[in-house]
Amino acid sequence: MINLNRNEKYLVAVSGGPDSIFLLNSVKNYEVIVCHVNYRFRSDSNNDQRIVEEFCSANQIKCEILNVECEYSNLKQNFEEFARETRYNFFNKIGIKYGIKNLLVAHNFNDLVETYIMQKRRQNNVDFFGLRSITTYKSLTIIRPMLNFLKSSILESLNSFNIEYANDLTNLDSKYLRNEIRSQLNEKDFENYYFQINKENKQLEKLKNEVKFYTLNNLSADELILQKKLTSFSQEKIQRILFYFLKTIKKDYLLQKRKNSTIKEIAWRLKTSNKPFWKIKLDDFFLIKDFDRLFLAPSTAFDFKTIIIKSQQDLYLAEEFVNWLEIFTTIKNDRERYPYVITNNYEVYKQTTFVEFVKTNRYLIDNKIRYRNRIYKAVVYKENELKILNKMTR
Incomplete structure (x- = not known):
């Protein structure tokens, strides 16, 4: 009826x-x-x-x-x-x-x-x-x-x-x-199935509440804080945290139609990898593990730029970088001794430049400078001195 x-x-x-x-x-x-x-x-x-x-x-x-x-x-x-x-x-x-x-x-x-x-x-x-x-x-x-x-x-x-x-x-x-x-x-078995389904749905509801609690309590703007205890969670729980995080920042569509193997791989990396940095391509974004943070960056963020500033008339070119005002101030404080190099191509500048008297690569490692800052924030140095002038922050 x-x-x-x-x-x-x-x-x-x-x-x-x-x-x-x-x-x-x-x-x-x-x-x-x-x-x-x-x-x-x-x-x-x-x-x-x-x-x-x-x-x-x-x-x-x-x-x-x-x-x-x-x-x-x-x-x-x-x-x-x-x-x-x-x-x-x-x-x-x-x-x-x-x-x-x-x-x-x-x-x-x-x-x-x-x-x-x-x-x-x-x-x-x-x-x-x-x-x-x-x-x-x-x-x-x-x-x-x-x-x-x-x-x-x-x-x-x-x-x-x-x-x-x-x-x-x-x-x-x-x-x-x-x-x-x-x-x-066999329909004779359905009563047992019904009991099992109800039992598992109760367990699932408990797990979903734990996932929600962890995610919302470790959300910082558009980043997820990766606590050490995350590695002790089950693979399934980490996968659900990952999906709930992307849902919270309205990017869950990046995983919705992907094979389970992708989600499992990401969760496994979060659980087992000790690397401070890795990235996985998801359509037009990279999912990035950055020390104890997880965030999404558009793939265009890795289209690195390097600009030579030869005179005061070239300063406007620095506006392509998010920290352009800091770069202007740094050059002014250096008494505008052109030419300057402005770049966010950290894979290159870390091998060729210095911070104070330390090789930049060593400085980045010792001070645990976040990759997000390396990607988005440019450094500035005199072309003939190779010493980074602006402050590199974690």
């Missing part, structure tokens, strides 16, 4: 398969609009559409259809990802069209268990094990009212009332992980 608020309107995602037809039959007396997507991916997809349209026609239900035109051989993402993105964008569009914010989706108890097993197999850092009864997508509230319904009871009900539904033969193809898992499951 599915109970909904009769004062609300609902979109219903209907593929034509048994689950969605069962859902539609259960809510047909509510104020609903059906959304069906025909991907034209299978040779019998038009039959699915026919079943949906005939059910809607017989029950006087408005039906919105999306016929997808796509050359699947040219698809750059996997079909399941493409299909999900396509249908939910369509649902959202129809929701806006009719001013409806609620979307009913026919996931059942079997789907919940299958999803949990897939999550465990793939070792993903999920936000929740199984399926939530309510989630959101853009302007839609997604409601799953059938998570306590067994697949066997759904089929039994449809067959007893002689309600037509489509059979998707790809559900039998064992090349898909979900289908492989499905073929090995």
Whole structure:
């Protein structure tokens, strides 16, 4: 029995398969609009559409259809990802069209268990094990009212009332992980799975709270402070801290569609590497470990600049650097004895210049001068003396 608020309107995602037809039959007396997507991916997809349209026609239900035109051989993402993105964008569009914010989706108890097993197999850092009864997508509230319904009871009900539904033969193809898992499951075991899923979700909630606490208490502007105790954390906890940090600074998209191996590599470096500095490329950024700090820098930050200032008329060139005012003051205090070199190319100047009477490379190491300062702040020295004039700060 599915109970909904009769004062609300609902979109219903209907593929034509048994689950969605069962859902539609259960809510047909509510104020609903059906959304069906025909991907034209299978040779019998038009039959699915026919079943949906005939059910809607017989029950006087408005039906919105999306016929997808796509050359699947040219698809750059996997079909399941493409299909999900396509249908939910369509649902959202129809929701806006009719001013409806609620979307009913026919996931059942079997789907919940299958999803949990897939999550465990793939070792993903999920936000929740199984399926939530309510989630959101853009302007839609997604409601799953059938998570306590067994697949066997759904089929039994449809067959007893002689309600037509489509059979998707790809559900039998064992090349898909979900289908492989499905073929090995027995509904008699679901109660044990349900107990295990609830137990793990409680443990997960505790872990997420610990991750949030660590991240927010070690956030300094756009940097994450790496406490020594971080190395004692589990690999999973570090991965979650990393992701939560990027989410907090609104850069989590850099990891969202990457392979798990990237996130695992970064977490492993954070846990095991004693190097004061390393960087990993993430799209147009570098994630940088800088002594006890972690931060993001645009890749353009490593486009180092070196400028020769030959006279007072050239001083404006120093404005390309973030610490240009300090450079102006330093040159003025040096009585403007041109020419000067201004550069942030620390890989070069550390080998050729001095700070006071110490080789710059030695000075940088002994004083633990942060790489962030080396990258963003330029140094200035007389071309013929090679002694850095401005102060290098940690």
